[in-house]
Amino acid sequence: MHSLIDGILEASRARGPAATELWPAEERRDLVASAAEAKRNGLIPIIAEIKPKALGRTLAQEEVATYARAYAQYGACAISVLTEPTHFKGSLENARTARRAGLPVLRKDFIFSEVQLSEVQADLVLLIAALDIDLDRFVAAARDLGMEPLVEVHSEKEMERALSTEARIIGINNRNLKTLEVDLETFERLAPRARDAGVFLVAESGVHSPEDAVRMVRAGADALLVGTELMAGPERLGELNRL
Numbered sequence: 281m282h283s284l285i286d287g288i289l290e291a292s293r294a295r296g297p298a299a300t301e302l303w304p305a306e307e308r309r310d311l312v313a314s315a316a317e318a319k320r321n322g323l324i325p326i327i328a329e330i331k332p333k334a335l336g337r338t339l340a341q342e343e344v345a346t347y348a349r350a351y352a353q354y355g356a357c358a359i360s361v362l363t364e365p366t367h368f369k370g371s372l373e374n375a376r377t378a379r380r381a382g383l384p385v386l387r388k389d390f391i392f393s394e395v396q397l398s399e400v401q402a403d404l405v406l407l408i409a410a411l412d413i414d415l416d417r418f419v420a421a422a423r424d425l426g427m428e429p430l431v432e433v434h435s436e437k438e439m440e441r442a443l444s445t446e447a448r449i450i451g452i453n454n455r456n457l458k459t460l461e462v463d464l465e466t467f468e469r470l471a472p473r474a475r476d477a478g479v480f481l482v483a484e485s486g487v488h489s490p491e492d493a494v495r496m497v498r499a500g501a502d503a504l505l506v507g508t509e510l511m512a513g514p515e516r517l518g519e520l521n522r523l
C-alpha cells in the first residue's frame with residue numbers, strides 16, 4: 281500500500297469512531313434503479329464525486345450543497361462523498377448535506393473497522409478489497425445497517441475475492457493504490473470476469489473526457505465514478521454523460 285494510505289489509516293485509528301447513527305430503512309435509495317433511470321433518459325450513469333482534495337481545501341456546507349444540486353441537475357445517478365478528513369479534506373457532514381439533493385449517496389472512505397460503518401448514514405458504502413478486511417463480514421455488516429456495499433478491486437485476485445462474497449456492486453478502480461498511477465486499461469482488463477458473474481459494475485477514477493466515458497461504457501461499465509474532472513466544474517457532467 282502507498283505510504284499515503286498508511287497515513288490515512290493511522291489518522292483514522294487515532295481519531296476513533298464518530299457517534300453512531302441508525303439508518304432509517306424507509307429512506308434508502310437504490311443506485312441500480314437510479315442508473316437504469318439515467319439510461320432510460322439517454323444518459324451514461326455517472327456517480328459524481330464530492331472530492332474537496334481536488335480543490336486543495338475543505339468545502340463549506342453551502343458549497344457541498346451547491347455541488348450536490350448541480351450534480352442532480354446535470355443528471356448524475358448518484359453522488360459519491362469522500363468523508364476522509366486527513367488527506368481528502370472530506371467530512372461526515374458532507375455526506376449528510378449532499379444527500380439532501382435527492383440522489384443516492386455513496387460514502388467513500390477507508391473502512392477497516394466495522395465501527396466506522398455506523399458513523400454516517402448513506403445509501404451505499406465503499407469497501408476496499410486492498411485493505412485486507414474480512415469482506416464477507418463487512419458486506420453483511422453494511423447491509424445490516426441498510427447500506428449497499430460497493431466492493432472496490434484493482435486486480436484479478438481482488439476481483440475473485442469480491443465475487444466470492446454476496447456483493448452485488450463491484451467497482452474497478454483504475455487508480456493503483458500502491459503507486460497511485462491511473463490507467464483505464466485496468467477496467468478493460470478486469471471487466472469481462474465481472475460481467476460474466478452478472479454484478480453491477482462501476483468504473484472508478486481517471487475519466488476526464490467524453491471519450492474516456494464512452495470507452496468505459498464500451499468495456500462494460502454500468503456506471504462511472506468521476507471526481508477530479510467534475511470538481512473543476514460540475515457542468516462538465518453534462519458533457520461526460522451524453523451517450
Ligand SMILES: O=C(O)c1ccccc1NCC(=O)[C@H](O)[C@H](O)COP(=O)(O)O
Pocket residue numbers: 284285329331453455457460484485486487505506507508509
Ligand atoms: O484520488 C486520489 O488521489 C486517491 C489517492 C489515494 C487513494 C484513493 C484516491 N482516490 C479515491 C478515489 O477512488 C477517487 O476519488 C474516485 O475514484 C474518483 O477518481 P478521479 O475521477 O480520478 O478523481
